Amino acid sequence: MVAVSDSRAFRVLVLPGDGIGPEIISQTLRVMRWFEAARGFRFEVVEGLAGGASIDATGEPITQAVVDQAVASDAVLFGAVGGPKWDALPRARRPEMGILRLRQTMDLYANLRPAVCFDELLDASAVKPELIAGLDIMIVREATAGVYFSLPRANETGPDGQRRAYDTQAYTEAEIARVCRTAFELARGRSGRVCSVDKANVMETGALWRTVATEVGAQYPDVALSHMYADNCAMQLVRRPKQFDVIVTDNLFGDILSDAAAALTGSLGLLPSASLAGLDHTGRSRALYEPIHGSAPDIAGTGKANPIGTILSFGMALRHSFNAPGAADLLEQAVRRVVASGVRTPDIAAPGVAAVSTIQMTDAVLAALDTLSPDAKR
Ligand code: IPM
Ligand code: MG
Secondary structure, three states, X not given: OOOOOOOOOEEEEEEEEOOOHHHHHHHHHHHHHHHHHHHOOOEEEEEOOOOHXXXXXXXXXXXXXXXXXHHHOOEEEEEEOOOHXXXXXXXXXXXXXXXXXXXXXXXXXXXXXXXEOOHHHHHHOOOOHHHHOOOEEEEEEEOOOHHHOOXXXXXXXXXXXXXXXXXXXXXXXXXXXXXXXXXXXXXXXXXXXXXXXXXXOOOHHHHXXXXXXXXXXXXXXXXXXXXXXHHHHHHHHHHOHXXXXXXXXXXXXXXXXXXXXXXXXOOHHHOEEEEEOOOOOOOOOOEEEEEOOOOOHHHOOOOOOOOHHHHHXXXXXXXXXXXXXXXXXXXXXXXXXXXXXXXXOHHHOOOOOOOOOHHHHHHHHHHHHHHHOOOOOO
């Protein structure tokens, strides 16, 4: 097992957020402490407010002070934000703005969303098991530009007295090229295929996206590049998902397609994500890690939340920010063991099967880490 030779402490800003966020984050901190005790990591953890928790305390979904801390940290571990309490607020002050502001200020342009199928949970998917057995897709979503952020945008009353609204979808070639490079780099460590997804048949941004993806692809002759229209991609994800390895796409298509891909796996509560300012692996570039699922206010405080999406998000931090692929592999292996052994939180339990709590699920992961790592001195 790989020990960490670099004993530098990593600064981790933890933003639990709302709903189940605090529960899943506190359990993930236990896993981080395991890696400190058993693998020689050192994490300097600072906690901050985001989302509704921040709105309640400060009136804003995230404060400049927290954004500054995030920029200065080696990694941000984010829980989840939002809930009915804040649903009536104007959009600019809603909890979701917290994460959007972090993405933009930290320049986290590459949002990595793996959709991995756990064999033991095949039956939890709405699609036929044989379509998704062994599924392992990586969606790379551009996350700092496009229609989410481009100007002008407005919701106003026009000169004719009619209400009208518009958004702008804009991309520069640099914005497209850098996220494509991330996708090609990732594909090199996987099965070597990138599918670039756009609407080049309809949109100017789509045409530029395709041109730039092709140009970047020429610099990666070892990676096979294909192109697909976004509507077809949605259909292919449901019909034949295993044709995909890495998908790279813009902000809005990535938002939609990554939800579809996650749902395919039947294991939403297990899926992590990483938002990166490029692939660096040394902790020198900004990064944020969060589970794919939301704040689930309906089960907050009941001990039913699945901590694995957040624990595996920390695993992605080990891989992409803490330069510790061996430790990341170990953690993924531990989670696989736990799932294979039948330990289930309610979200992944078959009807009638006894489920464990958030804490017990984490206990099982820690026990699996101990078993897989008998030399660990704890
Ligand atoms: C996501 C979410 C966010 C998005 C929301 C909460 C702003 O749906 O991370 O996919 O649209 O990007
Ligand atoms: Mg989304």
